[in-house]
Amino acid sequence: MTAASNAFIEISGLTKTYQVRPRFFARSRPLAAVAGVSFTVEEGGTFGLVGESGSGKSTIAKMLMGAELQSGGDIRIADRRFGSRLSAADDAWRRRALQPVLQDPTSALNPRLRVASIVAEPMRVQRSQPDDAAYERRVIELLEKVGLTASHARRRPSELSGGQRQRVAIARALALEPRVLVLDEPVSALDVSIQAQVLNLLKDLQAELKLTYLLISHDLAVVAYMSSRIGVLYLGQFMEIGDKADVIARPAHPYTQALIAASEPEHAASLDRVMGEIPSPLAPPPGCPFHPRCQQAVARCRVDKPLLRPIGPNHQVACHLAG
Amino acid sequence: MVADALSRTEPVTSAPRRLPSLRGLLRRARLALAVSILTIVVGGALLAPWVAPFDPNAMDLGASLQPPSVEHWFGTDQLGRDVFSRAIVGGRLSLLIALAVVTLAGSSGTLLGIVAGYRGGWIDGLIMRVADIQYALPPVILAMVMVGAIGPSTTNIVAVITLANWARFARVIRAEALSLRHRDFVLLARLAGASHLRVVLVHILPNVRNTLLVLLTLDLGLIIILEATLSFLGLGIQPPDPSWGTMIADGRGYLERAWWTSILPGCVLMLTVLAANLLGDSLRGDGGAEDAR
Amino acid sequence: MTEILRVENLTTRLSARDGSAAAVDGVSFSVHAGRTLGLVGESGSGKSLTCLSILRLLPPSLSQAGGSVWFKGENLFDKSPRAMTAIRGGQIGMILQDPMTSINPLFTIGNQVGEVFRHHRGVSGRRNLWAKAVETLRRVHIPAAEERVGSYPHQFSGGMRQRIAIGMNVGCEPDLLIADEPTTALDVTIRLQILSLLREIQTARAMAMILVTHDLHLVSRFCDEVAVMYGGRIVERGPVARIFQNPAHPYTKGLIGAVPKIARHAERLAVIPGQPPLAGEHGAGCRFAPRCAKAQPRCFAQYPDDRRFEDDRRAVACWDPEGLPS
Numbered sequence: 046m047t048a049a050s051n052a053f054i055e056i057s058g059l060t061k062t063y064q065v066r067p068r069f070f071a072r073s074r075p076l077a078a079v080a081g082v083s084f085t086v087e088e089g090g091t092f093g094l095v096g097e098s099g100s101g102k103s104t105i106a107k108m109l110m111g112a113e114l115q116s117g118g119d120i121r122i123a124d125r126r127f128g129s130r131l132s133a134a135d136d137a138w139r140r141r142a143l144q145p146v147l148q149d150p151t152s153a154l155n156p157r158l159r160v161a162s163i164v165a166e167p168m169r170v171q172r173s174q175p176d177d178a179a180y181e182r183r184v185i186e187l188l189e190k191v192g193l194t195a196s197h198a199r200r201r202p203s204e205l206s207g208g209q210r211q212r213v214a215i216a217r218a219l220a221l222e223p224r225v226l227v228l229d230e231p232v233s234a235l236d237v238s239i240q241a242q243v244l245n246l247l248k249d250l251q252a253e254l255k256l257t258y259l260l261i262s263h264d265l266a267v268v269a270y271m272s273s274r275i276g277v278l279y280l281g282q283f284m285e286i287g288d289k290a291d292v293i294a295r296p297a298h299p300y301t302q303a304l305i306a307a308s309e310p311e312h313a314a315s316l317d318r319v320m321g322e323i324p325s326p327l328a329p330p331p332g333c334p335f336h337p338r339c340q341q342a343v344a345r346c347r348v349d350k351p352l353l354r355p356i357g358p359n360h361q362v363a364c365h366l367a368g
Numbered sequence: 369m370v371a372d373a374l375s376r377t378e379p380v381t382s383a384p385r386r387l388p389s390l391r392g393l394l395r396r397a398r399l400a401l402a403v404s405i406l407t408i409v410v411g412g413a414l415l416a417p418w419v420a421p422f423d424p425n426a427m428d429l430g431a432s433l434q435p436p437s438v439e440h441w442f443g444t445d446q447l448g449r450d451v452f453s454r455a456i457v458g459g460r461l462s463l464l465i466a467l468a469v470v471t472l473a474g475s476s477g478t479l480l481g482i483v484a485g486y487r488g489g490w491i492d493g494l495i496m497r498v499a500d501i502q503y504a505l506p507p508v509i510l511a512m513v514m515v516g517a518i519g520p521s522t523t524n525i526v527a528v529i530t531l532a533n534w535a536r537f538a539r540v541i542r543a544e545a546l547s548l549r550h551r552d553f554v555l556l557a558r559l560a561g562a563s564h565l566r567v568v569l570v571h572i573l574p575n576v577r578n579t580l581l582v583l584l585t586l587d588l589g590l591i592i593i594l595e596a597t598l599s600f601l602g603l604g605i606q607p608p609d610p611s612w613g614t615m616i617a618d619g620r621g622y623l624e625r626a627w628w629t630s631i632l633p634g635c636v637l638m639l640t641v642l643a644a645n646l647l648g649d650s651l652r653g654d655g656g657a658e659d660a661r
Numbered sequence: 662m663t664e665i666l667r668v669e670n671l672t673t674r675l676s677a678r679d680g681s682a683a684a685v686d687g688v689s690f691s692v693h694a695g696r697t698l699g700l701v702g703e704s705g706s707g708k709s710l711t712c713l714s715i716l717r718l719l720p721p722s723l724s725q726a727g728g729s730v731w732f733k734g735e736n737l738f739d740k741s742p743r744a745m746t747a748i749r750g751g752q753i754g755m756i757l758q759d760p761m762t763s764i765n766p767l768f769t770i771g772n773q774v775g776e777v778f779r780h781h782r783g784v785s786g787r788r789n790l791w792a793k794a795v796e797t798l799r800r801v802h803i804p805a806a807e808e809r810v811g812s813y814p815h816q817f818s819g820g821m822r823q824r825i826a827i828g829m830n831v832g833c834e835p836d837l838l839i840a841d842e843p844t845t846a847l848d849v850t851i852r853l854q855i856l857s858l859l860r861e862i863q864t865a866r867a868m869a870m871i872l873v874t875h876d877l878h879l880v881s882r883f884c885d886e887v888a889v890m891y892g893g894r895i896v897e898r899g900p901v902a903r904i905f906q907n908p909a910h911p912y913t914k915g916l917i918g919a920v921p922k923i924a925r926h927a928e929r930l931a932v933i934p935g936q937p938p939l940a941g942e943h944g945a946g947c948r949f950a951p952r953c954a955k956a957q958p959r960c961f962a963q964y965p966d967d968r969r970f971e972d973d974r975r976a977v978a979c980w981d982p983e984g985l986p987s
């Protein structure tokens with residue numbers, strides 16, 4: 046583990062196991078949604094988490110924000126530990142310091158409320174302003190920060206476009222002056238031209254407010270555009286983690302290579318880089334979790350599980366053949 | 369930076385304009401019709417002592433079973449009582465009961481539905497099983513048994529019909545609360561530190577309001593019919609006090625000779641129920657009711 | 662190269678009234694045997710409605726206001742509803758975004774695939790239908806087809822269901838396949854599998870294909886021609902390679918620049934300001950004018966005519982197109 050000295054978020058050995066019942070009458074079985082994940086995010090940096098559906102991205106975000114309790118492992122944010130027992134002070138600090146922005150802005154905004162009430166809600170709950178006028182001023186300030194105007198404050202979500210809705214969600218996330226934004230697929234629901242607007246806005250806000258981002262996306266291109274470090278998740282584990290330059294320019298894991306090919310098919314040599322489907326997390330394959338779909342797999346991959354190992358400064362890969 | 373962000377702002381567009389369509393006009397006409405019928409009936413009921421041309425219980429055996437005329441608009445019944453006056457006064461009791469029941473059943477059903485849907489777990493299971501039991505029993509039978517046990521009186525009628533009606537509210541509201549609970553805005557509010565009470569008041573209740581309104585108006589009609597049924601069967605309002613149910617029951621022996629004694633009060637009842645349903649329907653179609661404020 | 666489909670001046674209105682907004686407004690294009698046309702555009706630009714209009718599957722609230730659809734030399738708008746039913750699923754296949762819309766969860770996969778052959782190909786007899794179903798599953802690379810043919814839809818993953826839907830729709834060897842966002846709901850790696858499957862089937866039968874998508878990467882890899890839709894109109898069309906190298910319409914250019922690319926180390930993405938118009942909410946001029954950096958007064962006043970160039974292989978609707986003499 047390369048624990049950078051200025052790590053703002055430090056996650057080590059994080060696991061989350063759900064008990065699920067595959068069928069109604071079946072005995073419940075453990076599902077390892079996140080199986081031992083470690084990474085650090087430096088202050089003001091962006092860590093990008095990529096992976097396909099069900100790889101555990103949102104589960105990591107939920108544990109980080111305290112919406113789910115981890116089954117094991119350590120979460121440290123600004124030198125505070127967030128384990129199963131946490132002090133009320135730490136909990137309250139996290140509620141302010143970490144703010145989520147979610148995928149679907151339509152579901153994230155209560156259709157009955159006006160934009161002003163939506164943006165003000167975290168402040169009202171935390172009683173962060175002295176009076177109504179102060180709330181109103183702050184709401185307008187926030188709306189302007191995300192490129193909207195005071196006139197949007199009186200609207201309801203149904204009167205806004207998708208891009209404007211996501212801006213409102215971002216304004217709300219900024220209300221309590223957070224240190225970290227947890228961005229769970231923030232642009233997946235948006236149109237291409239709107240997506241670019243929101244991504245640029247997020248970049249500007251980060252530079253202006255010194256924000257730290259955890260960015261989650263299934264789109265490697267989005268992650269590559271935004272992040273300084275990237276972790277590639279598969280069945281709850283990192284296949285590869287490293288600086289953007291390394292992961293993108295020198296992908297060492299067959300899965301990362303496949304994701305790159307899939308994201309920009311015009312550059313892909315072959316279309317069949319990855320065979321078959323993602324295995325069920327209820328019955329993860331033995332050996333390397335990726336071996337059933339890997340075209341480079343050798344006999345050893347079927348029995349022996351590769352561990353993350355460094356293949357360069359700040360670059361780690363879990364593959365027997367890499368390096 | 370901020371200025372930079374602002375310069376790329378999309379233009380402020382107004383909310384999508386909507387042209388009045390034929391369907392919209394029809395809906396508005398229906399709504400107006402429903403509201404005016406209800407206003408007349410409720411107004412008549414409220415002002416019954418002043419509006420009713422005759423004393424509803426004053427008998428005049430010499431003028432029994434007279435057909436509708438200028439003097440007696442709805443004719444007279446077998447005891448010579450003015451049917452029109454009785455229909456107005458009867459509506460008073462019928463509507464009062466219906467309103468009481470709708471309020472009681474609506475609020476208790478909504479409360480239980482929200483608790484069940486939002487809390488989930490065993491409480492949800494318990495409430496829904498009880499609701500299932502209530503649902504499985506035909507309301508008339510339930511009412512007959514209960515009135516038979518505790519005796520007919522206005523309070524008992526209200527209690528019985530409430531018991532027979534809360535479950536519909538609880539079920540529908542529970543389903544809505546359940547889906548709302550999994551919406552992101554509830555998760556975000558909880559993450560921001562909002563209490564369950566705040567979530568229910570700010571995020572759940574306003575979002576079930578339209579459904580509730582529709583249910584309330586539709587239920588109003590059902591409850592009026594149920595009360596009339598009970599009264600018709602002799603389990604509801606007791607004579608000589610008129611209610612629409614008892615009037616229809618009283619008149620049924622004279623249907624061939626004097627149809628007006630039961631048909632005309634029946635029409636008033638039908639019109640009221642129809643208006644309530646129309647109101648419910650147009651509320652349902654008008655998802656934008658929240659913007660009326 | 663035989664022309665399979667020619668759409669001329671297709672217009673679809675949002676309600677039956679004459680003055681109502683046109684969500685598809687004078688769209689024309691053609692598709693040839695063995696070739697794929699990519700229909701790209703942002704949400705609400707009218708891509709799905711164009712497909713539904715061609716298939717004559719518009720929801721009853723919408724109305725077909727004009728144009729013609731020539732399929733192998735015959736106008737589909739002249740056909741009886743009965744004849745259309747035979748054509749759909751027979752000579753024209755369609756695949757929708759959500760595979761569950763074309764698969765019934767209550768019947769086994771074998772039953773449903775067999776039903777298609779019974780209906781369109783007149784295959785009869787349980788054993789024959791079963792064999793056809795197994796063959797179809799094999800063709801779309803479902804492992805252990807004989808065993809799985811008796812399974813229910815929910816026992817397959819999303820990617821497998823989409824493959825089965827493809828199998829059902831191309832089983833009757835259609836001349837034209839219309840695929841409306843067939844991979845949008847699927848994971849990136851599964852996306853590639855589906856598209857390579859489509860490509861495989863297409864090459865084997867010289868099938869013509871319309872691929873609706875908002876993913877420009879997919880278009881550049883899988884399509885031969887592309888038509889870019891904006892506000893219910895096609896603003897630019899032509900061969901994929903030429904358009905990506907040298908977009909003529911400012912919107913096409915903006916769209917290509919707005920997509921983040923892994924290999925490109927851009928500090929900022931090029932942004933198209935503003936947002937797309939709602940259906941029918943636009944002026945008389947070019948629909949892109951309010952967002953266009955090059956817009957001049959006449960852009961707002963009058964809709965630009967289609968201009969053909971590069972030997973008529975490309976067309977653009979812009980007063981001041983990039984890279985050709987104005």
Ligand SMILES: Nc1ncnc2c1ncn2[C@@H]1O[C@H](COP(=O)(O)OP(=O)(O)OP(=O)(O)O)[C@@H](O)[C@H]1O
Pocket residue numbers: 063064065076077078096097098099100101102103104105263326
């Ligand atoms: N509350 C839960 N109970 C049981 N299993 C769960 C629960 N939440 C998530 N899972 C499972 O954990 C795994 C990881 O889920 P997660 O939501 O983190 O995936 P994701 O990477 O965010 O995927 P997506 O891209 O689809 O959002 C999945 O297999 C999911 O089914």
Ligand SMILES: Nc1ncnc2c1ncn2[C@@H]1O[C@H](COP(=O)(O)OP(=O)(O)OP(=O)(O)O)[C@@H](O)[C@H]1O
Pocket residue numbers: 675684702703704705706707708709710711720722723875939940
């Ligand atoms: N049944 C309908 N009734 C009324 N309007 C409709 C209907 N279907 C589509 N529209 C409108 O027609 C326009 C074009 O819709 P269409 O579905 O063709 O867009 P699209 O390009 O397929 O978008 P997407 O990428 O979101 O699928 C939109 O503005 C849409 O709101």
Ligand code: SF4
Pocket residue numbers: 298299300333334335336337339340341342343346351363364365366367
């Ligand atoms: S360890 Fe083997 S199976 Fe896993 S990714 Fe590397 S080569 Fe493929």
Ligand SMILES: [Mg+2]
Pocket residue numbers: 102103104229
């Ligand atoms: Mg997720």
Ligand SMILES: [Mg+2]
Pocket residue numbers: 708709710841
């Ligand atoms: Mg569509």
